Amino acid sequence: MILPPKNIDQPRLNRILHQANVCFANEDWNGARQYLEQAVVLAPEHAQLHAAVGIVTFKIEDYAASCLAFDASLKLSPENPDVLIQYATVLIKLDRKQEAAQVLDRVLRLRSSDSTALALLAGLKQIPLSNPCASRTQTPHRVALDPGLSLEIGDYSYIDDNRLRNPSKAPVHVSIGRFCSIAVDLTIIGLDHRTDWITTYPFLHEWHRKRWPGTQEIPYPSAPEHGGCIHRGEISIGHDVWIGYDVKLFRGVTIGNGAVIGACSLVNKDVPPYAIVAGSPARHIRWRFPDEHIDFLQSIEWWHWPVMKINRYMPFLCSACINELRAQLAEDEQS
Numbered sequence: 001m002i003l004p005p006k007n008i009d010q011p012r013l014n015r016i017l018h019q020a021n022v023c024f025a026n027e028d029w030n031g032a033r034q035y036l037e038q039a040v041v042l043a044p045e046h047a048q049l050h051a052a053v054g055i056v057t058f059k060i061e062d063y064a065a066s067c068l069a070f071d072a073s074l075k076l077s078p079e080n081p082d083v084l085i086q087y088a089t090v091l092i093k094l095d096r097k098q099e100a101a102q103v104l105d106r107v108l109r110l111r112s113s114d115s116t117a118l119a120l121l122a123g124l125k126q127i128p129l130s131n132p133c134a135s136r137t138q139t140p141h142r143v144a145l146d147p148g149l150s151l152e153i154g155d156y157s158y159i160d161d162n163r164l165r166n167p168s169k170a171p172v173h174v175s176i177g178r179f180c181s182i183a184v185d186l187t188i189i190g191l192d193h194r195t196d197w198i199t200t201y202p203f204l205h206e207w208h209r210k211r212w213p214g215t216q217e218i219p220y221p222s223a224p225e226h227g228g229c230i231h232r233g234e235i236s237i238g239h240d241v242w243i244g245y246d247v248k249l250f251r252g253v254t255i256g257n258g259a260v261i262g263a264c265s266l267v268n269k270d271v272p273p274y275a276i277v278a279g280s281p282a283r284h285i286r287w288r289f290p291d292e293h294i295d296f297l298q299s300i301e302w303w304h305w306p307v308m309k310i311n312r313y314m315p316f317l318c319s320a321c322i323n324e325l326r327a328q329l330a331e332d333e334q335s
Helices: 011-025 029-042 047-059 063-076 081-093 097-110 115-124 291-300 307-312 322-334
Strands: 149-153 172-176 187-189 235-237 248-250 275-278 283-287
Touching: 011 029, 029 047, 029 307, 047 063, 047 081, 063 081, 081 097, 081 115, 097 115, 291 322
Parallel strands: 149 172, 172 235, 187 248
Antiparallel strands: 275 283
C-alpha cells in the first residue's frame, strides 16, 4: 500500500493515492502509473512515490521511465537496499551492466548477505559488461572515445557523430550534464607546452623521453618541474548546453548550464551559465536572458525534474514564456 507523505495533508493527494492503490490491487499498471505520476507532481520530494512509479513502469516494460523513477527515489533516499535492487534490475534490462554491478555492490555494503543482490551480481559476471564510457539511459548510442579520454554523459544528451576526439591523447575526464546537444567534431585540447622555459619542446615528456638518449636518469618525466606538459584539469559541461560544429575545448574549462558555444569556436576559459560565446578564442557575445530569468532557471533546475513533470510544463519549456512558467509553477505549488 502506498501511504501519503507525512508532511502533506491534501484531500486531492489522498484521493489520487487511493485510486492508485485500487489500480495496484487490480494489477492495472497503466492506471496506477497515471495516478502515481499525478501524485509525484504534487509531492516530488517523496521517495516512495518515485519508487512506486518505477515499479509500475517496470511492470509495463517501460524500462527507461522506470530507471528515471528509481534514480529519483534514490536521490531522495540513497541508502534503501530494496530500491537499489530494483534499480539494478532495470539497469540490467537496459544493458547497463557495469552500472548495475556498481549498484549491487552498494546493496552488499548495506546488506552483505542479500541473496537477491548476490544472485544478480553472479549472473552479471557471466555476461560481458557494457562499455563504462557509454552514454546513459536515454542516450541510445555509445560514444567512441579517443585514447586518454573518459566520459560521463547525462540522460538525453547526445553527440551527433557519437565521437569525442583527443588528438594529444592526454588523460582527460569529460563530464556532460543532461539534455545537452552537441554537434559533430567536438575535440579536446589536452596538453600545453611550457612557454616559460627556454624551449617549448617537451624533451622530458614520457613519449619523447623514450626516444631521446640521456634522459633516463631524470625522474618523474611527466611532472611539470621535469619537463612534462601542463595538465589543466577535467572538463565539465553543465545541463541543457548547446555546442556547435567543430568546437575545441581546452582541458580544465567549465561550461555552465544553458550555455551556447558557436560553431568552430576554441574555448580556453570558463563559460558562465546561459552565456553565448563564439570565436577563436571564444568571446562572450551576449546573455541568453536577463539576470532575473537566469537566476530563476538555475533555481528550478528543470533538467532534474521527473519525466512526467517535464511533459506537464513542456509548452512553457519550448517557448520564451519564462514569466508564465514562473506563474504556473507558483500556482501549482499552492493548489
